[in-house]
Amino acid sequence: MSFLSPDEAQALTLSLKVAFVAVACTLPPAIGCAWLMARRRFPGKVLLETVILLPLILPPVVTGYALLALFGHQGAIGRVLDALHLSIAFRWTGAALAAGVMAFPLLVVALRSAFESVDRKLEQAAATLGASAWRIFFGITLPLSLRGLVAGLALAFARAFGEFGATITFVSSIPGQTRTLPIALYELLETPGGESGALRLTWVALIVALVATLGAALLLRRTRNTEQVA
Amino acid sequence: MIELDFSLARGEFALQLALHSEARALALFGDSGCGKTSTLYAIAGLLRPTRGRIVLDDRVLFDSQADVDVPVARRALGVVFQDVRLFPHLSVRDNLRYGASRSPDASRFDAAVQLLGLAALLKRKPDQLSGGQARRVAIGRALLSEPAALLLDEPLSNLHREARAEVLEHLRELKRELALTTILVSHQADEVRALADAVALLDDGHLRGVLPIAEFAQEPCVSNARADVAAR
Numbered sequence: 001m002s003f004l005s006p007d008e009a010q011a012l013t014l015s016l017k018v019a020f021v022a023v024a025c026t027l028p029p030a031i032g033c034a035w036l037m038a039r040r041r042f043p044g045k046v047l048l049e050t051v052i053l054l055p056l057i058l059p060p061v062v063t064g065y066a067l068l069a070l071f072g073h074q075g076a077i078g079r080v081l082d083a084l085h086l087s088i089a090f091r092w093t094g095a096a097l098a099a100g101v102m103a104f105p106l107l108v109v110a111l112r113s114a115f116e117s118v119d120r121k122l123e124q125a126a127a128t129l130g131a132s133a134w135r136i137f138f139g140i141t142l143p144l145s146l147r148g149l150v151a152g153l154a155l156a157f158a159r160a161f162g163e164f165g166a167t168i169t170f171v172s173s174i175p176g177q178t179r180t181l182p183i184a185l186y187e188l189l190e191t192p193g194g195e196s197g198a199l200r201l202t203w204v205a206l207i208v209a210l211v212a213t214l215g216a217a218l219l220l221r222r223t224r225n226t227e228q229v230a
Numbered sequence: 231m232i233e234l235d236f237s238l239a240r241g242e243f244a245l246q247l248a249l250h251s252e253a254r255a256l257a258l259f260g261d262s263g264c265g266k267t268s269t270l271y272a273i274a275g276l277l278r279p280t281r282g283r284i285v286l287d288d289r290v291l292f293d294s295q296a297d298v299d300v301p302v303a304r305r306a307l308g309v310v311f312q313d314v315r316l317f318p319h320l321s322v323r324d325n326l327r328y329g330a331s332r333s334p335d336a337s338r339f340d341a342a343v344q345l346l347g348l349a350a351l352l353k354r355k356p357d358q359l360s361g362g363q364a365r366r367v368a369i370g371r372a373l374l375s376e377p378a379a380l381l382l383d384e385p386l387s388n389l390h391r392e393a394r395a396e397v398l399e400h401l402r403e404l405k406r407e408l409a410l411t412t413i414l415v416s417h418q419a420d421e422v423r424a425l426a427d428a429v430a431l432l433d434d435g436h437l438r439g440v441l442p443i444a445e446f447a448q449e450p451c452v453s454n455a456r457a458d459v460a461a462r
Contacts, residue, residue: 124276125315127302129329129375139328143319 004200010176011184012204018092018180019160022100023107023153030104030152034111035137055166056105064169067098071170094171095178099160106155114148115141146223154216161208181205232256232413236282236292238265238272245269245435247282253428255405255412256440259419260432266415267312269432270381273413274309275302286379287411308372312383312415314364316356322367323352329371339374345407346370346400362393366400373404379411380404386421401425422446 004012033052037045055063071078072089081087088094118141126136142149164182171178173187185201188194231252238245245265258266271277273284275291278299284292286307291300308329316325326348330339343349346366356364365385372380385401386394402424405412416422422429422443429446431438 121311121313121315122317124302125309125311126317126328128274128276128305128307128309129331129371130303130306131328131331132303135331140317 004204005197007175008184008197008201008204011179011181011201012208014092014095014176014179015161015181016208018096018099018163019157021093021096022103022160023156025096026100026104026107026156027153030107030111030156031142034108034115035141037108037112038115052108053105055102060102060163060165061169063101064098064166067094067101067166067170071097090171090174090178092177095163095167095180098166098170099163102163102166103156103160106159107152110148110152110155111145114145114152117148118144147220150216150219150223154212157212158209161212162205231285231287232411233283233285234269234273236272236279236284236294238268238277238279240268240277243268243435245272247432247437249430249437249440251428251430251440253426253442254409255414255426255428257414257416257422257426257429258432259416259422259429259446261417263434264432265435266417266432267383270309270383270413270415274307274381275300275305289378306376306378307381308375308377308379308410309381310365310368310372310383310385312385312387314356314368316359316364316367316371318356320355321352322348322354322356322359325356325367326352326371326374330374338376342370342373345403346373360393361389362396365389365393365397369397369400369404373408377410379413382412382414382425384415384417386416386418398424419447 033048036042037049068089069075071081071094073079073082073087075089078087078089088097122140122144123136126140131139162182163180164186167178167180168183168186173179173183179187181201181204185198185205188198188201231250233250235248235250237247243263243265245268247265247269258269260266268277272279273286273291279292279294281294282292283290283294289300290296290298291305292298316322317328320328326339326342343352346369348366348370351359351363351367356367359367369382369385382401386397389397398421404410405425412425414422414425416425423446426443428440428442430440
């Protein structure tokens with residue numbers, strides 16, 4: 001990557017790694033939460049909904065500070081992780097956690113509305129055929145929610161890739177560990193003579209965003225085609 | 231053997247039934263809104279009665295006193311819904327296979343495909359089927375789930391004349407070949423005469439009587455339905 005300096009290339013690969021891991025790890029719990037929201041009534045549902053949406057509503061710095069308070073070396077969970085030699089504070093895994101927390105509500109919102117749009121009569125029909133709840137979910141509900149899933153993944157990936165405030169507050173900026181592309185960009189802007197590097201990273205961010213959006217659009221078109229023709 | 235003795239409430243509507251029939255194929259007959267489909271859904275486990283008992287061929291499916299309520303997926307009832315409900319993202323073959331997952335036996339699959347004349351349709355998606363074809367696939371899917379009984383909700387509704395004749399012929403054949411306990415919801419007298427051995431007459435959530443099929447044609451309350459048939 002001769003277009004980018006080694007530091008900039010490192011920031012890009014780190015950001016891609018953090019965003020992929022963040023989205024991959026948040027997907028299963030997001031699917032579970034979205035399904036609960038779409039299909040079940042239970043006490044405290046509104047409260048859970050609010051908690052899930054919090055990272056969208058709060059200033060990212062507040063979310064980052066909350067993560068630091070919980071997962072930092074002095075935090076309740078952080079101390080346990082330290083004892084188990086699984087510390088995530090000031091490591092790339094911490095950056096992935098911050099990105100995942102910020103992307104989570106976007107996935108849940110997209111998946112929930114996708115699940116809600118699946119005709120429940122089809123799920124009933126599957127049950128009369130003897131299908132278990134798992135089989136109904138993976139055979140009927142999830143495939144019929146594919147468009148919502150792809151849209152949610154694209155949004156979540158973009159959010160995780162661009163995460164700045166929560167990340168820098170929680171895990172600071174350590175080259176190769178937590179200095180993601182947006183943080184590297186910010187630091188270049190703060191450094192005299194860093195404008196050309198900042199411009200290069202801006203181009204890279206733009207290209208990643210375009211590729212992600214185009215990829216999602218193509219996938220959506222394919223799912224629509226298979227729904228209509230096949 | 232069909233034993234239905236239960237009450238059910240849906241908003242303003244109240245259904246109260248107490249019937250016992252030894253018929254192999256029982257039709258629930260009445261005008262729309264009389265509680266036919268609610269009865270069928272209660273048998274399938276899709277609606278929960280407020281109290282009572284539902285027994286099919288010595289299998290207790292629901293008994294409020296004994297606290298029995300067999301989950302839908304374990305009732306082993308092949309339901310053919312009025313609105314068909316084929317899975318839109320699956321081909322005809324995969325829709326049938328979804329029903330057959332309990333017993334993925336190729337010879338059974340082939341027999342059902344043959345019986346219902348589905349061989350040429352296997353690769354199609356549900357939106358590429360005519361109304362009659364979709365109905366036949368739905369019947370095949372229900373049969374392949376190896377049901378202990380078949381529940382048919384207006385299986386000939388919304389079909390044009392030829393499609394109706396075609397599906398009716400297949401259902402007649404099923405009745406001859408399989409001898410499955412069948413409960414049929416219908417408001418069409420000719421359909422009932424062709425497919426049922428006995429008829430439960432429903433009116434506004436109440437049972438007016440159970441007739442053997444031979445007596446059914448003479449019952450005055452079917453005159454409307456007969457006029458409807460004559461008008462076709």
